[in-house]
Amino acid sequence: MFKDLLRLELFPTMWCPGCGIGTLMSQVTMVMDELGLDHTNSAVISGIGCTGRMAGYMNLDSVYTLHGRTLPVAEAVKMVQPDLKVIVISGDGDLTSIGGNHLLHTARRNANLTVLCNTNEVYGLTGGHAGPTTPKGAKTISTPEGAAYEPLNLQNLLKGGSTYFYARTTVYHQFHLRRCVKEALAWPGFSFVDITSQCIENYGRRLGFKTGYEMLAWFREKYKMAPDGAESLGPFELGIVRKGQTETKDA
Amino acid sequence: MLVQGNQAVFLGAVKAGATFFAGYPISPSSEILVLAAEHAARNSVFKLIQSEDEIGAVNAIMGASLAGAKSFTATSGPGFSLMQEAVGYGHQVEIPTVIVDVQRVGPATGMPTMPAQQDLLQAMHGSSGDYYPLVFYPNSVEECYRYTILAFNAAEESLSPVILLSDAFLGHLIETVDLEAIPVLYPPGIVWHEHNLDLDLVVPGGMAPLEIVSRQRPPLGTGQRAFTGLTHDWRGQQRTADAGVYREWLAGVKKRHQEIAGNYRFYEYIDHPTSDTLLIAFGIVSRVVRPLASRFAIFRPISMAPLLADELREYGRRFKNVVVVEANDGQYAQLVEWALRREVRRVPLLGGRMNIPLIEAELGRMGIGEGLSV
Ligand SMILES: Cc1ncc(C[n+]2csc(CCOP(=O)(O)OP(=O)(O)O)c2C)c(N)n1
Ligand code: SF4
Ligand SMILES: [Mg+2]
Numbered sequence: 258m259f260k261d262l263l264r265l266e267l268f269p270t271m272w273c274p275g276c277g278i279g280t281l282m283s284q285v286t287m288v289m290d291e292l293g294l295d296h297t298n299s300a301v302i303s304g305i306g307c308t309g310r311m312a313g314y315m316n317l318d319s320v321y322t323l324h325g326r327t328l329p330v331a332e333a334v335k336m337v338q339p340d341l342k343v344i345v346i347s348g349d350g351d352l353t354s355i356g357g358n359h360l361l362h363t364a365r366r367n368a369n370l371t372v373l374c375n376t377n378e379v380y381g382l383t384g385g386h387a388g389p390t391t392p393k394g395a396k397t398i399s400t401p402e403g404a405a406y407e408p409l410n411l412q413n414l415l416k417g418g419s420t421y422f423y424a425r426t427t428v429y430h431q432f433h434l435r436r437c438v439k440e441a442l443a444w445p446g447f448s449f450v451d452i453t454s455q456c457i458e459n460y461g462r463r464l465g466f467k468t469g470y471e472m473l474a475w476f477r478e479k480y481k482m483a484p485d486g487a488e489s490l491g492p493f494e495l496g497i498v499r500k501g502q503t504e505t506k507d508a
Numbered sequence: 509m510l511v512q513g514n515q516a517v518f519l520g521a522v523k524a525g526a527t528f529f530a531g532y533p534i535s536p537s538s539e540i541l542v543l544a545a546e547h548a549a550r551n552s553v554f555k556l557i558q559s560e561d562e563i564g565a566v567n568a569i570m571g572a573s574l575a576g577a578k579s580f581t582a583t584s585g586p587g588f589s590l591m592q593e594a595v596g597y598g599h600q601v602e603i604p605t606v607i608v609d610v611q612r613v614g615p616a617t618g619m620p621t622m623p624a625q626q627d628l629l630q631a632m633h634g635s636s637g638d639y640y641p642l643v644f645y646p647n648s649v650e651e652c653y654r655y656t657i658l659a660f661n662a663a664e665e666s667l668s669p670v671i672l673l674s675d676a677f678l679g680h681l682i683e684t685v686d687l688e689a690i691p692v693l694y695p696p697g698i699v700w701h702e703h704n705l706d707l708d709l710v711v712p713g714g715m716a717p718l719e720i721v722s723r724q725r726p727p728l729g730t731g732q733r734a735f736t737g738l739t740h741d742w743r744g745q746q747r748t749a750d751a752g753v754y755r756e757w758l759a760g761v762k763k764r765h766q767e768i769a770g771n772y773r774f775y776e777y778i779d780h781p782t783s784d785t786l787l788i789a790f791g792i793v794s795r796v797v798r799p800l801a802s803r804f805a806i807f808r809p810i811s812m813a814p815l816l817a818d819e820l821r822e823y824g825r826r827f828k829n830v831v832v833v834e835a836n837d838g839q840y841a842q843l844v845e846w847a848l849r850r851e852v853r854r855v856p857l858l859g860g861r862m863n864i865p866l867i868e869a870e871l872g873r874m875g876i877g878e879g880l881s882v
Contacts (some may be wrong), residue, residue: 330571
């Protein structure tokens with residue numbers, strides 16, 4: 258049962274009603290359950306943020322690291338315990354902004370980790386400041402005139418090396434989300450799943466959405482599956498791009 | 509045989525059972541990274557990450573420790589500053605590990621790589637919040653080895669990152685040490701990986717053998733624990749708005765650190781039958797002032813934190829003048845003043861220069877030690 262992977266005694270969670278993180282957690286634990294991943298063979302490393310709190314709700318050894326520092330911790334854990342499945346779950350701000358340098362280099366070193374990035378396009382926990390994944394023009398509390406810059410192109414960033422695994426999905430597309438997580442967990446190297454989800458309280462409302470459901474409906478409308486075998490995902494395309502399933506240093 | 513200070517630190521770490529090093533190059537600490545890389549190349553059990561920066565390195569040693577490895581990193585002032593957030597993290601999460609800071613003149617890039625002792629207060633209070641670190645500062649190549657082992661032991665016992673201070677002179681100092689005979693005892697039942705260590709050091713006559721303290725906590729991946737930098741209760745459950753939980757936790761940690769630090773109070777005292785002046789010096793500066801023992805008493809703290817307040821009072825009260833000679837602008841002197849509750853004299857050796865004439869000139873200006881011949 259995937260519920261065995263959750264600390265139900267700590268529920269209700271700290272997340273706002275309508276937040277996408279709960280969906281993400283249940284989907285991820287379902288996949289883990291299906292694959293037989295639990296406290297005897299896996300560890301979760303999370304960063305700081307609303308998303309980072311997920312680690313504390315999971316019923317296995319977890320490390321809630323400093324803001325941005327999931328990847329150095331996770332890479333070291335994997336080196337010391339090569340048989341452990343090391344899963345990193347964190348927010349987009351945590352992984353790509355303050356942790357951006359680690360992301361570049363941990364990917365370059367092809368550390369055998371699965372990174373699940375909750376891309377809610379904002380710093381949720383701190384109240385909704387813009388971050389590197391905030392779309393140009395989006396109004397947030399720190400960009401009252403709309404975000405001034407293009408967001409990071411994570412796909413291009415991570416496709417720089419000779420081997421990579423990048424998947425883009427959303428919490429609306431649950432079947433696809435589970436497939437992406439499953440394949441990422443099976444990838445014998447650095448795998449990154451970019452999961453769009455809704456932060457209704459500190460982002461969606463300021464963009465005019467009234468409920469989390471409205472944001473999900475928007476994901477359904479906006480995001481489309483990439484054609485089979487696509488080597489690159491276009492804007493708002495969901496899918497998996499990967500290359501060079503080679504042996505990794507600790508595979 | 510001839511051994512360098514940085515090399516002795518590395519050998520001590522391996523002797524203590526370290527199997528993980530992460531670091532980012534910075535003089536004058538880089539030899540330790542290079543030695544670790546060579547060691548990792550020869551021993552598959554020893555893991556190494558040359559990190560993208562010192563923040564990556566220090567967080568990697570935290571992860572490695574949680575995963576069950578004794579881990580360490582080495583850096584110098586600028587890198588040590590980058591590591592500070594994780595020092596507090598290690599205290600909050602209770603992670604045993606060792607951080608070596610081979611000091612150079614700062615602030616910022618400063619004078620690479622002239623020696624200094626300017627990271628003393630940073631080593632004690634560089635991270636946010638209240639925490640009670642153990643900090644050691646050896647003064648010879650042999651001591652670099654010995655106190656690295658003790659730093660690993662203190663880390664295991666206190667469940668916290670322990671800081672080993674060194675400096676550009678000490679790190680690059682090459683001394684003849686007898687490497688055959690320091691008895692190092694491993695606890696029974698521990699299986700040690702073959703490290704092909706061909707070096708060993710000697711305990712000076714009469715000193716007890718160093719007993720290696722082994723890891724107590726089961727490694728990551730064997731339980732259902734939440735290791736968190738948030739204030740938490742004993743179950744690892746976050747308690748971020750409860751002053752009672754916080755106070756109880758901090759008081760417990762403080763008490764435990766004080767008790768453990770009680771077993772790690774290291775210092776040296778050289779008496780002088782007639783002098784009215786006590787010189788206080790540590791690390792490489794204590795080697796520089798050593799010839800002045802013919803004219804003054806000398807107190808050398810090796811355990812820099814927690815402060816050896818009782819010992820400072822015990823020896824300090826016997827002397828009319830207390831003079832702290834250190835390669836910074838009075839960082840230890842202000843702590844000594846607090847401990848003694850009286851003014852002490854300062855001889856700051858700044859800019860990487862330290863020698864007897866410089867110190868004598870300063871003492872002369874204070875009217876200390878005049879009329880006494882060396
Ligand atoms: C060093 C540091 N800087 C800033 C913060 C404050 N902070 C906490 S969470 C956060 C951003 C979280 O955003 P994200 O990673 O996107 O997670 P989300 O809350 O959106 O899930 C920030 C800036 C911190 N905890 N530590
Ligand atoms: S602030 Fe946003 S991301 Fe955080 S719990 Fe609320 S809805 Fe979710
Ligand atoms: Mg976010």
